[in-house]
Amino acid sequence: MDFTLSEEQTMIAEAFRGQLTRDVTLDVIRTQAALGQAGKSPTDQGLWQQLTEMGLPGLLIDDTYGGAGLGMLEAVVVGQELGRAAAPVPFAATCVMAPLAITASAEVEQHKTWLTQIAAGEMRVGVALGADMLQVDSGRISGHARFVFDAGGATHFLLETGGVFYLVEAHASGVYLTLERPFDPLQSLGHLALDTVPATPLSGVSVDRVTEAGRIALAAQTIGACEFLLDASVEYAADRVQFGRPIGSFQAIKHMCAEMAAQLYPAISLVWYAGYVFDKDAARSPLNSLLAKALADEAGRFISRTAIEVHGGMGYTDLQGLHYWYKRAAFNRNLLGNPEELRQDIAAMQGI
C-alpha cells in the first residue's frame, strides 16, 4: 500500500489550491466574514460557482448523477485546500455528509434528482445530527435543531433524530431558520424551528458512517489551516527583523516552528489514512476517524495559537488576518465531538 498521494490526488489538490489562491484573497475573506458576523450566509457565490465547476459538491457523488465518483481521501485532499485558504464555502455538510447519506439510503433511486442537484451546486444541504428536540408524526417534523452546519444559503436540511435521517425543504412553510453568529465567521451554523414540516425519511442510513465522514471532513480542513499557518509563520519569521536580525534566526522562534511541524506531519498522515480507511476498511473507520479528528484538533489548537505568537502583535490584528484560520480550527474542534469527548470514545471502544 502507498501512503503518499497518487498523481491524480495531487493534481486535484493543486487545481483547487491554484483556484483558491487566486480567488480567496484577504479582502474576499473580510467581506464574507462581515456577512457571517451579521448572521447572514458567508458563502461567496461566485467562488461557490467556480468550485462547483471544478466538482466540489459532486466529489463523492456517483458519475451517473453528475458527480465525480471519487472517494473520501480525495474529499480530504480538497478539504485540506479549503482549510488552507480559509475558503468561505460550505463543505462538511453539503459536500460530504449529505451526499453520503442520500447515496447510502435505500431510496437512492427515488432521490437521484437530489444528488444531481447537489452535484450541480444548486441544492445545498444543512445537516444536524442527534437533533433530539424533534418529533416526527405522520411524515411531518416539528421541534428544534441547533448547530445545523452549513445552514446559511441551504435549500434543504438533513436532520437526524432517533437514528433516522429526514430531509426537509428550507422553503417549506413552517421552517424558521435563525443563523447563529459563528466563531468562524466564514462558516455557518443555524438554529432551526420546525412546525409540522413535511419530511422525507431516508431509510437504512448509518448515523455512525455519516458522523465519521463529517469528522474526517472537519479534520481535513483543520490540517489544511495548520499548513497555511506554519508556512505563514516561517515566512514572517524570515522577513521580520528585530535586534538587527530576522526573528527566525532566534532559537525561541525556531523551536516554536519546529514544534508546529512536528505536530502537523503526523496529523496530516493520520487524516489521510482515515479518509482511505473510510472507503477501504469500514470496520476500522470508527476508530480511525476518532483518532484523526482528535489529533487534528489538538494540532489545530497548538499551531493556530503558536502561529499568532510567532507573528507577535501583527498576528493579533485583522491586517494580518491569521485569526480567520485560528477561528476555523477552533470552530471545527468543538463540532462532532471535541478531542476530550473523542478520546473517551476511543478508549471505550477498545475496552479501556
Added chain:
Amino acid sequence: MRWQKLLVEHGYACRTVPAEYGGFGAEEDILKTAIISEEFFAADLPQGLNSQGISMLVPTILEHGTEAQKSAWIEKTILGEVFWCQGYSEPDAGSDLTSLKTAAVEDGDDFVINGQKIWTSSAHIAQMMFCLVRTEADAPRHAGISYMIFPVDLPGIEIRPLQTMTGHPSFNEVFLTDVRVPKTALVGDRGQGWVVANSTLKHERGMLGAAHGLAWRLSRLRDLIARQKAAGSLAMPIEVLRDRYAGLQARVEGLRLHEMRLVSMAAENQPAGTGALVCKLLGCELNHQLDILAMDLRGPESAAYNPDAELASDEIWHQLSMYDLGLIIGGGTAQIQKNIIAKRGLGMPREARRN
C-alpha cells in the same frame, strides 16, 4: 550470534552490504527493507544486532574506506564478531560537536592521540572504536577533523564506566594518552572527518525506527490496563486514564502513518523534506510519555524500584522511562533536533554565530 549469521545469509539483516564483504548483496529497496522489518516485528522475532558498528561504521567504511579496511572489518562487524564504540562526544563538545579537541599529531607513519571522549556507550564491550579527532590544530572547526578507527585495547587507552541515573553503567568515559595509531587508521582523507561522519546520515533510513518501539510500549500498556481493570486496581480515575491513553494512541498512530508515508516517499524517490526530521523528536518523546503513563498507572507500586527488573515485568517501566529520557538527550538533544527541523527542514535563517 548464530541467529545473526542466519539473518545475514538470508538477506534479512544488512541486506545491501555487498556479498564480497559478507553481506547479502541486495539492491537498495526501501520497501523490502520495511516489509522485512514489519514482519519480524509482527512475529515478535529479534531482527538481529542493531549496533553502532552495523548502523554507522559499516556504511561509512563502504563509502569511504580502503579496500583493506572493507575486507578487514565489514564481515566481522555484521556477523557480530567485532563490536564498535563511537568516539565522537567530548566533555566540552556535546551538541557543539565540531568544537572537539582530542588531538592526533602526525609522527612518522603514525598519529599520536591525546584527549578524552565521553558518552561512549558499549566501550566496555567493544574491541574497536570509530573516532573523530582533530588532526589540524589551526584549521577552523569542521575543517580540522579526521575520522579514525583503532582497537580500544591500545596502550594509553583507559575506559572508565560512567555511573548514570539508571544505576547501570551504560556509558563510559574514554581517556586517550599518547595513543599511537598507524596512518592506515584514517577513513577517508585527512581533514575530511566531518564529511565522512555525516555521510552516514544519508544511510539512516530506519524510518520505521520509532513505530515499533512505540507499538510495543502501547501494547504493553494496554495489557497492564486490562489486568488492572480486571483486578479493580487502577490507580487513576478512568476518564483521566482514558484521556491520556487515547491521546498517546492518536499521537503514536499519527507518527506510525507518517513513517509509512516516508517509506512510500523514499520508494518513489520523493525528497522527504522536513517530514523526515521530526521522527526522532516525536518518537523519543512519545516513548517517554508511554513509560510514565505506565508508571502512573501503577500508583504506589511505582514508588518501589527494582533496578534488576526483567523486561517482561511491570517493574520495568522505571528503567524504560530513564532510558528513554536518555534518548531524548542522546544522539542530538530534542532542542538540537528542533534546530535541525527549523534550519534544514523549514529553511529558517541561521542563528548568530560566535567567531
